[in-house]
Amino acid sequence: MDSLNAIRKSFDQLVTMTDDDWFYFREKLHQTRFKRTDIITRFGQIENRLYFLTRGIVRHIVNTTSIETTSDFAFPGQFFSSYSSFISRRPSIYEIRPVTSEVDCYYLGYDSLQDVYLNTQCGEKIGRLAAEQQFQKKSSREVFLLTxxxxxxxxxxxxxxxxxxxxxxxxxxxxxxxxxxxxxxxxxxxxx
Amino acid sequence: MDSLNAIRKSFDQLVTMTDDDWFYFREKLHQTRFKRTDIITRFGQIENRLYFLTRGIVRHIVNTTSIETTSDFAFPGQFFSSYSSFISRRPSIYEIRPVTSEVDCYYLGYDSLQDVYLNTQCGEKIGRLAAEQQFQKKSSREVFLLTxxxxxxxxxxxxxxxxxxxxxxxxxxxxxxxxxxxxxxxxxxxxx
DNA sequence: ATCCAATTTTGCCTTGAATCAAATTTAAAG
DNA sequence: CTTTAAATTTGATTCAAGGCAAAATTGGAT
The missing domain is CATH 1.10.10 (Arc Repressor Mutant, subunit A)
Structure with a gap:
């Protein structure tokens, strides 16, 4: 399947991954699809999934009482999640919704990811590099918004x-x- | 030494660390001191150190042509670095300078940290959790600045x-x- | 293809924050 | 302690972006 290859590929860009590690990881992936009106992640919910987007666009919405503020978009080939909730296990301050009429993803549950961290060679390293990437993204955005x-x-x-x-x-x-x-x-x- | 304990302590909050791992890490730390007029990290320089602040306050300044914009502060007991430069090995878009007249720190060189990642059990995990923390910090700041x-x-x-x-x-x-x-x-x- | 709702554009007016400038206070250096 | 520069406050003015409302356009649903 082609979009699984895309996931493998994005890992290979980060780290040299053995086939064993990859098989272990792949087994834990699930597939799902959303329609435009679906809410992928709700405010206040503890995010349990790390998604990999294969089709469509999604956006992250900040929970403000007044106007909907968009904090991020994700495109095919990218991971997304209410990441701060996912890693902290605290209620999400973001809502995630489709921008396009159809959204296809793979996802990995929180517990599955912890298993990957424990039971693969490169899990922790991928996790670190991914977190570092996310950090850099927000870091540029801080400068963008400030200046x-x-x-x-x-x-x-x-x-x-x-x-x-x-x-x-x-x-x-x-x-x-x-x-x-x-x-x-x-x-x-x-x-x- | 007390501030070394503070470093160990901040690791222990993240992960269970063996004494072996700690000793390996500790050997690689250096100490240094800055005066108010010193520039800790310069624009355009590739950041080679991850600092742990033991005394004083520092600030991170964004490289804009016009006015100095502050993107972050660090206080005693915290790590600091031009982190995006440190992890990407690209020129720093931040300058780091003391806010107080004296600043004392420990630091770890980039290569030393890579050694820690390779040669300790918990290195990668600490690195991941630290990066996740940094991400969360910037993430809240994004909402703050946006809304x-x-x-x-x-x-x-x-x-x-x-x-x-x-x-x-x-x-x-x-x-x-x-x-x-x-x-x-x-x-x-x-x-x- | 048509209709309806949502989105985008346009015009007008308001306002909050920036700018500029001067006065006052604070704190660093000798 | 005194001097002097830097930081903060205060006032007056300007201006960019927001708010509101209406018109125009777009795009989805039937």
Missing amino acids: LNPREKYLQLLEEQPHLIQQIPLKHLASYLGITPETLSRIRSSIS | LNPREKYLQLLEEQPHLIQQIPLKHLASYLGITPETLSRIRSSIS
Whole structure:
């Protein structure tokens, strides 16, 4: 199956993995599918799954009383999860929902992952490298949010994540940038 | 030595560590001291050290052409480093400088840490848990920066990190919150 | 293909925070 | 202790982005 290969591949980019380790891991994967209106992970729920996205797009929504704020998107070939809840075992402050009408994923349960950490050679190392990657992502975003004004944010997004602009509704992009849809619309029209 | 105990202690909070592992680790630690005007890590430099702070306060500064923006502070008992540079081996986009007149630390070189990963039982696990912690920290900060206005930022800081307010100059606090010193001064006077 | 709801755009007005500048306070250095 | 520079406060003004409302467009569902 091709998307299993994609998972293996993303591991191979991190570490040299034996076939034994891979088989041990693969056995624990499950497959699932979501529709646009489904809620993949709910606010307050303790995240029990680490997903690998094979089709569609999902977004992470911050639990604020007022307006929906998007903290992240995931695309095919990427892992996603309410990661802070998953690793801390505390209630999720994020909700995860599909952006596209159909979303296909593999996932690994929390306990399965702990088994992988205990029973494979490279488990811990993959876990460390993955966490380091996630850290770096949030770290760049911190600089992004701290130092740029709306126009600069949009220009940087345009340069560094053009695929995002092509496929995500403007209102979600706006909330991801921490600005209003109106402002983003104006910036966009003032450029192209 | 007491501050070595503090390091051991912070490891013990993460994982059960054998004395053998600890001795292996401890041998690789070095001690150093900085004065207020020193630059601990420079922009563009590849970070080669992971520090453990035993005395004083340091701050992480983002490399923007215009104004100095503070992305993080570290206090005694905490690790610090230009972590994204340290793990990616790419030039640092942060500068690290003392906030206090004297800063004492232990540090571990990059290669030493790789040795620890290879040659101890719990090294990888500590590395993973530490990276997960760093991730969570940046993750909360993302929500903080995305969803709060200046006043709300200050109130949350007051509640969750009061030690920070007591010991850091206002202008650095302001840049950490992504607002101007004038605005922070006004918010502060409107409250207490 | 048509309809309806959701999304995006546009215009107008408001406002919160930035900017600029000066006065005051604090603290570092000799 | 005194000096002097740096940090903070305060005031006046500006401006960028937000808020609101209505029009236009898009896209999904039937």
